[in-house]
Amino acid sequence: MKSREPICSSFSPLTSFLFSFLLIYFMTTNTTNATISSSSYDYGNETDHLALLSFKSLITHDPYGALSSWNTSFHFCDWSGVTCGKQHKRVTVLQLTSQGLKGSLSPHVGNLSFLRELSLGNNSLQKTIPHELGRLYRLRVLNLSRNKFSGVIPTNLSGCSNLETLGLGVNELFGSIPKEISFLPKLTMLSLSENRLTGGVPSFLGNITSLELLSLPKNPFGGTIPDTFGHLKSLKELYLGVCNLTGSIPLSIYNLSLLTELSLPSNHLTGSLPLAICSMLPALTGLQLWGNQLTGILPSSISNCSKLTTFDITNNSFSGKLTIDFSKLTDIVSIGLGNNLFGGAQTNEMNFIDSLNNCSKLNYLFLYNCNFEGALPVSIGNLSDKLSFLNLGANRLYGNLPSSIGNLVGLSRLVLSSNKLIGIIPSSIGKLEKLKIALFYENQFSGPIPDAFGNLSGINRLALHSNKLEGVIPLSLGNCYGLELLYLSNNRLSGNIPKQLLQLPSLTIALELSQNNLFGSLPSEVGDLKMLMFLNLSHNNLSGNIPSSLSGCTSLSYLDINHNLFQGMLPQSLSSMRGLVELDLSHNNLSGQIPRFIEGFPLYALNLSFNDFEGEVPVKGVFANASGISVVGNRKLCGGSRELGLPRCKKKEKNKSKRWFIVFVIILFIASTLLVISCVVYVLFKKKRTGQHSQSSTSGRFSKVSYDQLLKATDGFSEDNLIGKGGTSSVYKGVFEHDDRFVAVKVLHLQIRGAHKNFIRECEAWRSTRHRNLLKIITSCSSVDFQGNDFKALVYEFMPNGSLHDWLHSSAHEPGLNLIQRINILIDVASALDYLHNCCVTTIVHCDLKPSNILLDDDMVAHVGDFGLAQFLGTMSDLNSSSGLKGTIGYAPPEYGLGNVMTSSGDVYSFGILLLEVMTGKNPTHNMFNEGHSLYKLVSMTLVDHAVTVTDVVDKDAIIMQSTKADAKKVEECLASILKIGLSCSAYSPAQRMKIENVVNELHHIKDALQNIQVYK
Known part of the structure; x- marks a missing residue:
């Protein structure tokens, strides 16, 4: 066949020239001829049109309808965010910042050859930055900041030879800064802040002499500040904070006479x-x-x-x-x-x-x-x-304190x-009407608390504790309608507790009046503090009965009234205070029986010592944990758990021996019948056995299962059913014939050293623990396979939402976890640890807490699993445990690396790192954390920076957008509080780490605070 000839091949040379000239003319001229339809495009326009359509096709979420006008009803130059040149109708600007867009950036944007500005900042675009952008030689502004772009910075951006502004900050870019960036001769602004860039701050940046702004903070660069920066004579702003930099500030920096901003915070500069x-x-x-x-x-x-x-x-x-x-x-x-x-x-x-x-x-x-x-x-x-x-x-x-302090009328803190x-304290303090926080504690102030504090109606937090203040608590404090926290403890205050103070609905965080000389009864108005979380009245001279109205404090987590003169019985109405986690009623004159409703409280600490309680001590709830309660000094108590050492309660004698004889006969008859039935069932069951050492499951309840049952349940342990693999085991999804519930079957690789011990520990943990936030083992299998090899497996309840690790680090879960989900998960995990450490008869240390061992059920409730490294403190298992590193790198506490014994504080450290990972979305072992930089340091350095909000370090999916500044501020405070818990838990010294029971308490407080924000609801 002949090849097809070009259309103009039969034209004469002159005709061809005229044809080409006219074609070029119509392609480059803005014609208004009525015969040309407004919906038709020349070649260049159609290229732009197709490029924009390709951009839209890769946007998976457009919450504000920014691209809703991008359709055939409008010319693309009229599309939202698109600007075209007046002469050629070619796209010159694509501006779609802050539109909530999700998806990826189409490489076809590189075909917008007339583009001068590409601004897509503050969206959620991900994947890599297309290298095709290097074709845009007319581009002057490229702003892709505040997205989720990953990968390296494309080297061929150097092709954008007219680029003046390059903004790639607040993304997830990694690798080093490419040298090709220094080939941009007109670049005046370069921002690469808050990425994962490494390899040091390159000296070749000093070659971009046109730079006026260089912003590189919050990257784990390491190294020193290049001396070549002294060449940047046009530089006005330099930002290198939180870059893990060492060494001194080069003297050449001080030669930049135009410099207006020099920001080098949170490094290791000397x-x-x-x-x-x-x-x-x-x-x-x-x-x-x-x-x-x-x-x-x-x-x-x-x-x-x-x-x-x-x-x-x-x-x-x-x-x-x-x-x-x-x-x-x-x-x-x-x-x-x-x-x-x-x-x-x-x-x-x-x-x-x-x-x-x-x-x-x-x-x-x-x-x-x-x-x-x-x-x-x-x-x-x-x-x-x-x-x-x-x-x-x-x-x-x-x-x-000079009275002139009252002149500072603008003070808020x-x-x-x-x-x-x-x-x-001078009464002029009452002039500071804008004051929100006043902290005067740990001084030697004396005299009365000024009535003038009552003028501060908007004050939130007032701390006057640990002084020598005397007199009564002023009634005027009842006018502080914004008061959330009041600390007056450890002073010399006397008189009654004013009821006006107790009628403040704003008092939600803490009321601390301990260690004073207060007397009288506790006013019934205390029940008006419905949202209060912390109440401490201990070490005073308060007397009378505990008012039944106290039950109105339904949000209380901590109640301490020890060392007072309270008397009488505990009101039954207090049963409604089901949020209490710590209760101290010791050293009073309380009497009567210990109410059974306390068994239902989620207490981790209960002190009833030195009262006049009588009767039997309950055995459920907190009473089952002898280390969590104290009842000493109550001479009339009996029973309770054996560890309390109380006398046995005397049973009332009954003379109706005949009735007991009849009951005995009936019980004997029933027992005999059951024994016979059991024997028959056993014989029938024995006949059905196939030689395996395990027993089969019956009636939907599982006893030990056999190898062949597990083989069928998992379809021969097929790869299709493999849902996870670890160092000593593999986990398969399965379903038994007699039960339609999915299960997870963990098969131990016994040929690997330590696998057998892991199996034993998990079985011990299974027998010793029962808690909603611990992964439930349904049964176990200890048998032989078809080749006669030892076979051991554990059958768990199946968790359909997978692991916490997947939710944090897998693109399969979009959108990711929101803030409340993250807090709930953290509460679940902390509650499980609290149970293991403080509520089990033998303290259990998990030793391998990490996101992959946290599994989520249908309701996103977290369950802690994998007890293969667990230690039972004080047992032979603990004494015989091998020294050396236990757990997983990044989560294991530093003392384990020194050969120290496993303790519950080691779990707290792991929890702290896990919390920081949950809130930031950053894995502690990521390559961005090297050369002394760490997740802990990243968060700690952020929290001390009052110029930077915590939202800069928290995972974007966890950020709650608020409609008012007040609500946004409250959310930010909650986020900071959560991160501080993580830092406290992961402190280097075990003695400085937060108690896990306090962690549970604090996280509940933060969750309640968030849920009280109206906009969030």
Whole structure:
């Protein structure tokens, strides 16, 4: 066959030329000829049209309908987010930021050859960044920040030779920064923040001399700050915080005279600052060096940085007298000097306060734990009326608190705690009507609590504990309608508890009145505190009966009234307080029997000691755990668990011996009949055996099953039914013939060392534990297979929602877990650990807590499984356990690596890491955590950064969008509280780790707080 000839092959050369000229003319000219339909496109337009359609085809979720106009009813230049050139009708801008889009970015976007701006920031686009974007040589702005892009940065972005802005921050990119980025001659802004980039901060970035902004924070780069950055003479903003950087700040950095923002926080930088820093950086407006290891004196030349608005060097080791004259810093808004070593009992240490009087824009002053010693000058009252945050805590301040403090009418947070302040608290404090948090604890304040506190109607938290305050609790506190937490413990207060205080519906977190001299009865109004979680009235002289109205406190988790003079019986109405986890009624005069309803409380600690209780001690609930209760000092009690050591209760004698004889005969007859039936069943069953050592299941209930039953249930242990594989076992999905329930069959690989021991431990755990959040073993199998080999297996209840690991790290689960689901899972796991550690007769340490061992049922309830490494403390199993590392790298506590014995605090450490993983979505063993960087450090460094919200570290799927700033703030506080629990649990020292029972309590509090946010509901 002849090949098809080109259409114009028969044209003369002149005709061909004219045809080509006209074609090019019509392709490049904006014609208005009526004969050309508005819906028809030339070649270039059709390319753009198809590229946009391809973009839309890969968007899987468009919650706000951003692409709803992308249809044939409109020309694509009229589509939402699309801008075209006026002359050629080619796409020049694609702008779809903050539209909630999910999916991936089509490589065909690289065909939009006239594109000058591509802005898709703040969406949920994932997978890799298409290398085809390198074709867009006209592109000036590329913004893909705040998405879920993974993979490496495409090297051929260097083809975008006109690129001025490159924003790829807040994604999941990994690898190193490609050298090709330095080939972009017009680049003025480069942002790669909050990714997983490694390999150090490359020195070749110093070759991009056009750069004005370089933002690389929150990447685990490691290494040092390149000296070549001194070549960036146009640079105005440099952000390298939380990059695991070491070494000193290169002197070349101080040659960048245009620099306005120098942000290097939360690294491991050492050395000191040059004495002439502000002469070298005259344009500086922001200096953020907090969270490093910088030393030396703070240069007095900072006084000359007249344009400074933010100055934060907290958490370093600067020392010496503070000699900065702040009077020249008239634009300063935020000053953070906390956690340094400035003080030294020098004269006039606090005089620098005088120089702050000219700082009329000052909003934030953080001087916590600076070792300052001296009296607060009266000039403290001359600070800016815009000052909202003043923290002078943990210093050595003495003398009186000047009444001029009342001039700071803009204050929302005032921290004076942990000093040596004396005298009365001035009544001028009542002028601070915007005050939300006031912390005066651990001083030596004396005299009465000022009535003026009642003027602070919006105050949330007031802590006056551990002082020498006396007199009565002022009735005016009943006017503090926003009060959530009140700490007055460890003072010298007397009088009655004012009922006005107990009628505050806002009082939801804690009321702490312990260790005072309060007397009288507990007002019945206490029942109005329906949402209160923590109530401590211990160590006072309160008397009378416990009011039945206390039952109205249905949200209480902690109730402590020990060391008072309460008397009488516990009201039956208290049975409604089913949220209590800790109850202390000790050292009172309470009487009567211990109510049975306490058995139903989820208590982990109950103290009834030194009262006058009588009768039999219950044995269920918390009473089954002798280590969790105390009943000493009650002489009339009997019974209870054997560990309590109480006398047996006397049974009333009955003379109706004939009745007992009849009952005995009936029981004997029934027992004999059952024995005969059992023998018959056994004989019949014996005949049906096929030689295996196991027994078959009957009637839907499983006793031990045989190898052939498991073989049939799993379809011959087929690969199709394999749902998991570990070091010593494989897990198969199966179903038995007589029961339509799915089960999970864990087959032990006995040829692998330790598998047999794992089987024994799991069986021991099965026999010793019963809890809703522990994975239930239905039965076991210890038999031989068809080749005569030993065979051991465990049959578990099947968990249809798989493992927590899959939900956190698998793309199969989209969307991921929301915030409440994550908290529920954490509560489930913590409750299981609490049970293992504190409620079992023998303390059980799991030793291998991690997301893959947490399984989820139909209702997303979490179940802890895999007890193959479990230890039973105080038993031969514990004593004979081998030393060395137990558990999984990343989750095993550091002390196990040193050969220490297994303890419950080791499980708490593993839980802490698991919590941080659940909340951040980041695996602790990911390659982003290397060279000293870790998940723990990532979270801890985030929490100390008051300029960065916790939402920057929390997994995006767990973020709850709120319609008001107040609700958003509450959610952020809850997130911070959860992360702090994780940090506390995973502390390096076992002694510093949080008790697991307290973890359960705190997580419940946080969950309740979230569910009380109206917008969330």
